[in-house]
Amino acid sequence: MEEDLLTKFLKLMSTDITDDDLELIKLGHSLGLDLVSFAELRASQEDNYTDDVRVMALKRLEKGNEHTLKTIDSFYVGSIDFMVSDRPEGKKYFLLETNGGSHRGLSILTKKQQGLLYDGYYEAIIQATICSTSKDERVIVLIGVPVNDGLIHEKVIMIEYLRKKLKSNGISVKIFNTDNYDNQFNAKILLLIADYRQLSTTLSFSQNWIKYKGDKVSVIIGDGITRRFNNTEFTNLIKNDFNKIRSIIVNSIFRITDDKSLTYLASFFSKEALQKYNLKYLIFTKAYDEKELVNKLKFLLKHYNKSFIIKPNGGSGGAGVMPVSKGEDYKNIKNIIEESKNEFFAKFMEDRNPYPYTIQEMADFALIDWQEGKHTFDLRIYLAQRNRKVYPIGGLARIARGEYSGNLNKQEFVVNLSGFDGKIEVFRGLGISVKNSSLLT
Numbered sequence: 001m002e003e004d005l006l007t008k009f010l011k012l013m014s015t016d017i018t019d020d021d022l023e024l025i026k027l028g029h030s031l032g033l034d035l036v037s038f039a040e041l042r043a044s045q046e047d048n049y050t051d052d053v054r055v056m057a058l059k060r061l062e063k064g065n066e067h068t069l070k071t072i073d074s075f076y077v078g079s080i081d082f083m084v085s086d087r088p089e090g091k092k093y094f095l096l097e098t099n100g101g102s103h104r105g106l107s108i109l110t111k112k113q114q115g116l117l118y119d120g121y122y123e124a125i126i127q128a129t130i131c132s133t134s135k136d137e138r139v140i141v142l143i144g145v146p147v148n149d150g151l152i153h154e155k156v157i158m159i160e161y162l163r164k165k166l167k168s169n170g171i172s173v174k175i176f177n178t179d180n181y182d183n184q185f186n187a188k189i190l191l192l193i194a195d196y197r198q199l200s201t202t203l204s205f206s207q208n209w210i211k212y213k214g215d216k217v218s219v220i221i222g223d224g225i226t227r228r229f230n231n232t233e234f235t236n237l238i239k240n241d242f243n244k245i246r247s248i249i250v251n252s253i254f255r256i257t258d259d260k261s262l263t264y265l266a267s268f269f270s271k272e273a274l275q276k277y278n279l280k281y282l283i284f285t286k287a288y289d290e291k292e293l294v295n296k297l298k299f300l301l302k303h304y305n306k307s308f309i310i311k312p313n314g315g316s317g318g319a320g321v322m323p324v325s326k327g328e329d330y331k332n333i334k335n336i337i338e339e340s341k342n343e344f345f346a347k348f349m350e351d352r353n354p355y356p357y358t359i360q361e362m363a364d365f366a367l368i369d370w371q372e373g374k375h376t377f378d379l380r381i382y383l384a385q386r387n388r389k390v391y392p393i394g395g396l397a398r399i400a401r402g403e404y405s406g407n408l409n410k411q412e413f414v415v416n417l418s419g420f421d422g423k424i425e426v427f428r429g430l431g432i433s434v435k436n437s438s439l440l441t
Helices: 002-013 024-030 038-043 047-063 111-131 153-168 223-227 232-240 254-258 260-269 271-275 290-303 330-348 434-440
Strands: 077-087 090-099 139-145 173-176 189-195 203-206 209-212 219-221 248-250 284-287 308-311 322-324 357-361 368-370 373-375 377-386 389-399 429-431
Touching: 002 153, 002 173, 002 189, 024 038, 024 153, 038 429, 047 111, 047 389, 077 111, 090 254, 090 260, 111 139, 111 153, 111 219, 111 248, 111 377, 111 389, 139 153, 139 209, 139 223, 153 173, 153 189, 219 223, 223 248, 223 254, 254 260, 260 271, 260 284, 260 357, 284 290, 290 308, 290 330, 290 357, 308 330, 322 330, 368 434, 429 434
Parallel strands: 139 189, 139 219, 173 189, 219 248
Antiparallel strands: 077 090, 077 377, 203 209, 284 357, 308 322, 308 357, 368 373, 377 389, 389 429
16 A cells, blocks of 8 residues: 555646645545545634634734744744633633644645645745755755555645745746656756655765765655654754754754653743743653653652643654543552553554653643533644744644543543544544634633
8 A cells, every 4th residue: 555655646746736636535536545524624614713813813922022033944833732721710721732743634724724834844945945055956855754644645735835836936846756766857846755664764864964865855844754764963963953954854843842841841931921821831740761650650649639641752643642540559550651652652663762751730621512522622723934933823623532521531631633543533623713712712
């Protein structure tokens, strides 16, 4: 399936694609995918309402110039998840985690919202063309996808958007996969799509450039590429001085977004600034090995009358996220940790290290009425960097699969639409609209 899917992808991208071809159901059929379930969630998005919310958000941010970046030497496209909590004085919001730019799930957004996000990628590509050493130098843009990616249609939409925008500005572009890659092709921009397994044997790092088969890669889209790039020199630079890396990485801060505790640390240090946005911070800590994880959980359970959640480093889709009840038997803590690691390794294989684990306070959930029951939910807001500023683009609410009973069953509070078992359940999402905002806020 893997080779067939990428072959179908390239065949499709070699044709003249119309807006009608990018309609999700038709696009899915051309790739052998069933995308019917995306239509309802996408239709629940209201562009005009989303635009109005964005304008109001930007006005508040601009008062303190709080979304302007000091430099343009890095690019971020991703999302931030917030949990809603009911308090006597009203609803409060907790920053749950920041996410990297794997650009998966964007087909639930409208074309307009997707375009606003893809403009962030476009800006990174243009910077690479400006920085190219000669007029004739080709700019290679590497786009990574998971093996057998069930959301590969989103790469079609993104690449077609970039191709049309580049061509409209007089920049020639060609699309390749690993089978037909040709660095001598007569085009300024080479868009190369490959899955992570293929890239594991073809990427190298020298002279501060990430290279594909020895050719310099100017832009990396999909932080899953760099997360899996096993090169000591590169890893040291990412950790200590990513500005020395000459390839533009979207996102070079993936090490920060991978470590969930750093999101909580930033929230704590910014607690005064965040108060005016009705945001609260959570109790948290981190553990670098199992002994420390067990000991810290025991300490927290003993000294706080709260339940906690453990999250592995670099996880996604809820894999390895586990609750630890405030009344948990200490003898069962190791079993919970083992279950978390098994779930993590089942998704990411044994070569990924789940440590350091983040331990996060489980705050009180706000509940909504959904499918004749009470369910927990979170709010995901997509962000993109444009013109040295971070823009909120659009988003959705994600509803937990299981009805809330207070027993801390995982399905009651993990809201990832993958259901943390790989099955994509788009029906548990709600778009941003007037109707849905009254339900969620």
